Amino acid sequence: MNEEEYYVPEGTYWPIIGSIGVSTLFVGFANQMHGAEWGGSVMALGFAITVFMMFGWFGQVVNESTSGIYNKQVDRSFRWGMSWFIFSEVMFFAAFFGALFYARQLSVPWLGGADNNIFTPDLWNAFSASWHQMAFLAPGSVTDTALQSGTVMSFPVVPASGIETATPAMVVNPWGLPALNTALLLASGVTLTYAHHALRAGNRNQIVGWLVATIALGAAFLGFQIMEYGHAYQEGLKLTSGIYGSTFYMLTGFHGFHVTVGVIMLTVILYRVQKGHFNADNHFGFEGVAWYWHFVDVVWLGLFVFVYWL
Amino acid sequence: MTEFVIILIIIAILVALGFGLIGMVKGGKEGSDKMFKSLVTRVSLSVLLFILVLFSGYMGWIEPNIIMVDAPIAQK
Numbered sequence: 001m002n003e004e005e006y007y008v009p010e011g012t013y014w015p016i017i018g019s020i021g022v023s024t025l026f027v028g029f030a031n032q033m034h035g036a037e038w039g040g041s042v043m044a045l046g047f048a049i050t051v052f053m054m055f056g057w058f059g060q061v062v063n064e065s066t067s068g069i070y071n072k073q074v075d076r077s078f079r080w081g082m083s084w085f086i087f088s089e090v091m092f093f094a095a096f097f098g099a100l101f102y103a104r105q106l107s108v109p110w111l112g113g114a115d116n117n118i119f120t121p122d123l124w125n126a127f128s129a130s131w132h133q134m135a136f137l138a139p140g141s142v143t144d145t146a147l148q149s150g151t152v153m154s155f156p157v158v159p160a161s162g163i164e165t166a167t168p169a170m171v172v173n174p175w176g177l178p179a180l181n182t183a184l185l186l187a188s189g190v191t192l193t194y195a196h197h198a199l200r201a202g203n204r205n206q207i208v209g210w211l212v213a214t215i216a217l218g219a220a221f222l223g224f225q226i227m228e229y230g231h232a233y234q235e236g237l238k239l240t241s242g243i244y245g246s247t248f249y250m251l252t253g254f255h256g257f258h259v260t261v262g263v264i265m266l267t268v269i270l271y272r273v274q275k276g277h278f279n280a281d282n283h284f285g286f287e288g289v290a291w292y293w294h295f296v297d298v299v300w301l302g303l304f305v306f307v308y309w310l
Numbered sequence: 311m312t313e314f315v316i317i318l319i320i321i322a323i324l325v326a327l328g329f330g331l332i333g334m335v336k337g338g339k340e341g342s343d344k345m346f347k348s349l350v351t352r353v354s355l356s357v358l359l360f361i362l363v364l365f366s367g368y369m370g371w372i373e374p375n376i377i378m379v380d381a382p383i384a385q386k
Contacts, residue, residue, distance in 0.1 A: 079337055083331060083335045174374040174375070175367070175374070186353075197346070200346060284337070291349070294327060298323055301320070304363070305316060310313055310316065310317075
């Protein structure tokens with residue numbers, strides 16, 4: 001195809017199949033959350049339709065690309081498409097980090113009586129304006145094993161007046177799983193950079209090796225994140241545990257979802273590398289996914305620093 | 311002071327990531343080179359940041375945010 005022409009694909013049914021798949025998935029999920037027996041099956045069906053769509057749509061684009069009908073203009077469109085997607089992603093996480101800063105620095109102190117103290121008298125009497133004390137636990141519900149293992153430590157807490165207090169505890173220790181997960185994700189950034197280098201040098205075996213390592217590190221991150229959630233949830237940190245619980249799960253949950261998407265994308269790229277779809281000069285598919293992975297990595301770094309440390 | 315340095319490195323990481331994006335959008339040999347170099351910079355800075363945060367925590371220059379379960383028994 002020459003430079004002057006622009007390849008315009010024929011109409012395709014994949015977007016509508018994708019919409020049906022995702023809608024079915026969420027209807028199932030919402031009803032599952034509301035205790036409907038059929039929720040799980042509908043969710044599974046929606047998931048299956050979505051996976052079918054991904055195979056079909058990705059496959060179609062890959063076939064178009066390998067059959068040589070894309071020229072430089074199409075390449076430019078893909079790059080701009082990716083950059084708009086990235087822009088929406090940056091805005092998405094910027095809103096959540098904004099919520100974290102707003103709640104922590106402004107709204108919680110205001111409700112606690114900072115500034116003109118105007119809100120405080122009307123508050124529910126059990127309210128305590130504290131950023132990290134978020135859960136309502138019955139006495140003794142912090143397990144002895146957790147205390148002994150050092151993942152949970154006792155801490156003194158000043159109770160709201162007239163309210164009985166239970167054992168306070170530290171649920172998430174920044175030195176433990178969060179630090180390990182940061183190391184894993186950072187390592188995955190390094191292995192992906194090596195894969196990128198190998199691709200630019202045209203060494204396919206090395207690309208495969210480094211990509212497999214990146215995918216494994218991403219999967220390990222997700223495994224540990226599930227462990228961390230299980231532990232935090234058991235100890236009483238839930239979505240309903242006040243503003244801290246909501247913000248914590250919203251940020252880390254959506255990040256985890258992005259890692260999952262990234263692992264899927266990297267797996268597709270691994271398959272394409274093995275099929276020989278890329279060369280040293282032409283590998284936009286790889287570049288798009290690599291940038292996305294670096295972005296997800298940086299979001300986690302921000303989370304690690306701002307949620308756990310600063 | 312430590313917090314200031316940490317935030318400065320985070321900004322530098324975001325800038326490197328941004329340059330990587332510009333390289334990716336540009337495409338071609340030049341864009342590809344720019345993207346790769348920027349991403350190498352972002353990875354190096356990230357490793358530096360991680361080490362700095364852990365070292366600062368170890369030295370006591372910064373305190374971790376303690377995620378506590380406390381609690382008033384509030385259901386009544």
